Amino acid sequence: MLFYKKESGATLVITAIVLFALLGITALAIDVGRLYVAKQHAQNVCDSAAMAGAPMLTGKPECTSSSGLAATAARVNAASNNQVTPAWLVLVAGSTSPGVLITFPSGTVADDAGRSIPVKSGEAIKAEGYVNVSLLFARIFGRQNAAVPASSTAILEEASYVASSLYVPLSISSTTLLGGSGVPPIAFGEQATMKVDMWQQDFLGSGNFGPLDFSTLAGGGGGGSTYRQLLAGRGSVYGISADGTYWIPTLPGSKVGPTWQGLQDRLDAEPLAALQDDRYAWQNWLDMFDENTGLYPNSTRIILVPVVDVETTPVNGKKSVKVIGMAGFFIEHVTSNQEEPNDEFKTVTGRFIQGVVTGQTIRWIIDIGETADSPQTILVVRLVS
DSSP: OHHHHHHHHHHHHHHHHHHHHHHHHHHHHHHHHHHHHHHHHHHHHHHHHHHHHGGGOOSSGGGGOTTSHHHHHHHHHHHHTOOSOGGGOEEETTSSSBSOEEEOOOEEEEOTTSOEEEEOTTSEEEEEEEEEEEOSGGGGGTOOEEEEEEEEEEEEEEOSEEEESOBOSOOEEHHHHHOBTTBOOOBTTSEEEOOOOTTSOOTTBTTBOSOBOOHHHHTSOOHHHHHHHHHTTOOOOEEEEOSSOOEEEBOOBOOHHHHHHHHHHHHHTOOOGGGSSTTTHHHHHHHTOBTTTTBOOOOTTEEEEEEEEOSSOOOSSSOEEEEEEEEEEEEEEEOOTTTSTTOSOOOEEEEEEEEEEETTEEEEEOOTTOBOSSSOOEEEEEEOO
16 A cells, blocks of 8 residues: 555656646747747838838938938838737837837848848848747746847849830940940930931941830731830830840831831820920929829830840841840930921930839839949849848
8 A cells, every 4th residue: 555655646746747847848839939920020020111111212322311211111011010919019129119120231231141242322221120029938047028030131233124014116225325435324314315217327237226126025016017006005014134135136227207106106195284295294294203102103205125235246137136224214205207307316305214113113213414334224122131
């Protein structure tokens, strides 16, 4: 009987130890789970905030103000994604206030792989926050809470691929955009001539004056009819790469008639009354900037033009040219030989503009007087960490 009591007592002790261990393991599992959920939530809030603010960057120091569009968009986004119970609130790094800390790194930023990426002021935005998690298992060690941090950095970089319905089958050379050989570079926001006819220098080579053959992109066809329709904005969404691997055939000949007809059809389709008069369209468009969204209104006057490399790929007749960038262009006026028969300049006059792509939307950046330092003037947002 005494032996039975000893065995029973030992069993109780072992059971108590096992139960205590199980409770500890359960508490530890709960802590680990809570820490994981907190990390995911904090990371999602920071990722989303950085990606919301990045499209408002302009690549200039002026956009890095704490009250600017980029910082405001990031904070508003964080607030909308932070509507949770107090236990899971993301808090501003270094503070106990809900939200995220927004900063604008410059110099270099590190991606998830630890690689350094050079950035200028106004090309990167960082969101930082944390969740203060209440612990269970760690309480036996005197630890009541744990701060679970998260941070995200998004940058502006040159787009290697852009899908858009704004493409037209015209082109400009990289030399025209960047300057060289005595030719000054194009200044954004200042009046420029994009397309010239047969009386002007055929910059793509003998018989080529700028038009491109988009028939493969348009799904067949070709010739003046398709060319005119695409200029008029009757095409679809096309995807073009600017990584040096994408080639488009030229469309030899001046194409003065189809160019004027197609672009004039495009301008005639402008729905906004304030943008229908060539003389005032540009200034009116600038005046219609929405300070809340950072967007200018959509307009049929805005087109995307492939930038082609003619230094290494001169062509004669119909051959392909390499696309190395895209340029936004605001059309102000189209001149035809019927309109001014004695004028040697049969032109498309307008302003080059930069843009940031987010999905199917391009947010246009107006830096009047600034010159391009790359043939790619269209930027994209990328989350790097």
